Amino acid sequence: MSPARPRGGRPHPGQPEVRAERMALLFRQTPIAVAVTAVNALLMTALLLHAGEPRAPAWMLLVLAVAAARLLLARAWRRAAPAGRQVARWDLLGTLAVGAAGLAWGCGAVWLWPPTAAANRLVWTFLIGGMCAGASGLYHAHLPATLAFLLGAGLPLIGRYAAEGTAEGGIAAAMILVFLGALAFSVWRSSQDFAAHVRLRLDLARQARTLDAMTLKLREAVARHHGAEASLRQAQKMEAVGQLTGGIAHDFNNLLTAVLGSLALLRKHLPPGDERMARLLDNAWQGAQRGAALTQRLLAFGRRQTLEPTAVSLPQLVRDMTPLLQSALGGGARLRSDFPPALPPVLVDANQLELALLNLVANARDAMPEGGEIQVSAAEQTVPPGEAGGLPPGNYVALRVADAGEGMDEATLARAIEPFFTTKGLGKGTGLGLSMVHGLAAQSGGRFLLRSARGEGTVAELWLPRAEASAPPLPDEPPPGPAGRSGHVLLVDDDPLVLRSTAAMLEDLGHAVTEAGSGEAALAQLAAGIPVDLLITDQAMPGMTGLQLIEAARRQRPGLPVLLATGYAELEGGMPPGLARLGKPFAQERLAAAVAERLGGDRPDPMPG
The missing domain is CATH 1.20.140 (Butyryl-CoA Dehydrogenase, subunit A; domain 3)
Incomplete structure (x- = not known):
């Protein structure tokens, strides 16, 4: 049948x-x-x-x-x-x-x-x-x-x-x-x-x-969903912490501006021969400088520092930094660099990248107390459309620092980039190194990845967008410019400490100063007809921002030279090209150079926006 x-x-x-x-x-x-x-x-x-x-x-x-x-x-x-x-x-x-x-x-x-x-x-x-x-x-x-x-x-x-x-x-x-x-x-x-x-x-x-196959796919989808939720929660948490630290750093910069300005004037007018007072002033000055460096790291983590991205050659940057890196390593660890030929340049702030690389190498050194090899390398990476990870599609270069040290467990790795989190002993670290690297990567349009396991070492990757143009040679330090002429400065800041300290430094430089505590008060001074050769204004002020004040002032005084003083780049849409900026906190020397350039320049500032 x-x-x-x-x-x-x-x-x-x-x-x-x-x-x-x-x-x-x-x-x-x-x-x-x-x-x-x-x-x-x-x-x-x-x-x-x-x-x-x-x-x-x-x-x-x-x-x-x-x-x-x-x-x-x-x-x-x-x-x-x-x-x-x-x-x-x-x-x-x-x-x-x-x-x-x-x-x-x-x-x-x-x-x-x-x-x-x-x-x-x-x-x-x-x-x-x-x-x-x-x-x-x-x-x-x-x-x-x-x-x-x-x-x-x-x-x-x-x-x-x-x-x-x-x-x-x-x-x-x-x-x-x-x-x-x-x-x-x-x-x-x-x-x-x-x-x-x-x-x-x-x-x-x-x-x-x-x-079973559908269950496996469902489990994978649920795992991806949970991973995405965890990543989102972590991103929101870091964003909130970044906003908090950035705001604190901005306010702290205002305080440091007043402290550093006052200390500079005290040192300048200190009677000769008073060594005890000179030592006390030097201690206060060094403490304020360390505070300024700390606020810069906080601003870097909060992605609120002002960056000047240029095309940077990673092999050239590492070669130039090798003596500094070897000095930081001491005699225990060895540094080895490995870069492929014809590696394209990256678009990043060179100074901030040097600081980030120094932090990564120092962390690798501390992870190998018995010594070992630290490898610095780079490779081209491409992010296709639709790939998870938060990066837009495009071409990147990943700077990689790998060590064979103790490694981190999962709990430590999850908190590694949190500000002020450190596993080092008291006084041996601020807990801001990796936070600064993470902030630099995010603000530069890249990402920071950490891979580590207990006993297997750590790999840190700093992904940066590839620059289209070739990297220019590193410029030499410009020679100091002329002292410039004296002028009448309209100084605007909502913080009385910063306002008085900056005014005192300007007056010490020989300038006449008119103070205003808000943008509205500054416009009233201009409307009253006072002579003004330079407008110096803070950016973050209640009621009227610095950019809004500059636009209104230019309508009254076309071609008026301006200088924007700010603790971080809190400008929506970025800094207008060509607009002069003075970063807080600043010393009297930087203030003098910026004012001299504005008062002695023939080219007017561009209108923002």
Whole structure:
């Protein structure tokens, strides 16, 4: 009987697996079938010998030989582990072996058929019927093998009864034929149920695999979602901390401007010979300078420092910094640089990048108290559209600093770039080094990556956008300019300390100063007609910002020289090109140079916006 086919004439998708399962069942049942055959053959032979049949041993040897051949075939099947197209060949061999066993019984019954003993005939009939019923039970899933046995064992017996030509023989043949038909129908039903069961199991297995794949994808999607949420929370946290630290640093810069300005005037007017007072002033000056450096790091973390990005060659920058880096390493650690040829330049503030690299190398040194090698390298990177990570698509260069030190655990790595977080001892670190590097990378349009594991060292990568133009040679220090002429300065700042300190420094430089505590007050002074040669204004002021004041002042006094004094680049849209800026905190020397340039320049400032 041909296997069931769905509509369209094509086999069921699981038909090869069903055939393989049927064949496997056929060979697994072979030992039981052989054992039953051997026992029944021995018992029948003993009965025939008792009845005086000398040919019985020969028949028994034939039956046992067929049984032995079936065992050898089953053993070969187990060793071969057939798959694919081999299933059909082994299935055919198994069916033929079962058919041979049926023929041995059916032909034996005809050959050893007793001519007169009715009891022995009944024994043969019941024995053949029992063997057929047993084969139907053993091979219920394999219809071809069952039919082969039934036909091989039953048809000779039916033919023998029919050949007698008597009514009793015809009835016996018909009864045996009906019995075999019933067995065949029962096996056909069992075979169909077996096939349906196998297909159901296969479908369930396929659905389970599909469900597992979908579950895995869902878990990956949930993991990505959780990762994105964690990254967003971390970014929001760092943004909030950055705004807080940037605001504090800005206010602290105003205080330092007043402190540094007052200390500079005190040093300038200190009576000669007072060494004790000079030492105290020097200590105060150094403390204020350290505070200024600290606020610059805070501004860098908060991405509020003023940057002057240019095309920078990383190999050239590292070569120029090598003596400084070697000095920072001391005698324990070794520095090795490795840069590919024709590495494109990056767009970054060179001074801030030098400070960031110095911080990374110093951290690598501290991670290897027993010494070791620190590798500084770089490689081109490309971010394709749609890639996660927060970077816009484009070309980048990753500056890499790797050490083989102690490494960090997951908890430490998660907090490494937080401001003021440090694992160093008291007085050995501010906890702002990596924060500054992170802020520089973000403000420069790149990103900062840290990879580390306990006992496996740390890799720090500073991704920076690739510059389109080639890196210019590093400029020499400009010579100091002329002192410039004196003039009347309109000084605007909402902080009284900064206002008084800056006014005192300007007056000490020989300038006349008119003070204003707000933009509105400054415009009122201009409207009153006071002579003004230079407008110096803070940017972040309530009511009117410095840029708004400059625009309004230019409407009253076109071409008026201006100087914008600010603690960080808090200008939306960036600093207008060509507008002079004085960063806070500033010393009197920087203030003098900036004022001299404004008062002595022939080119007017561009209008902002």
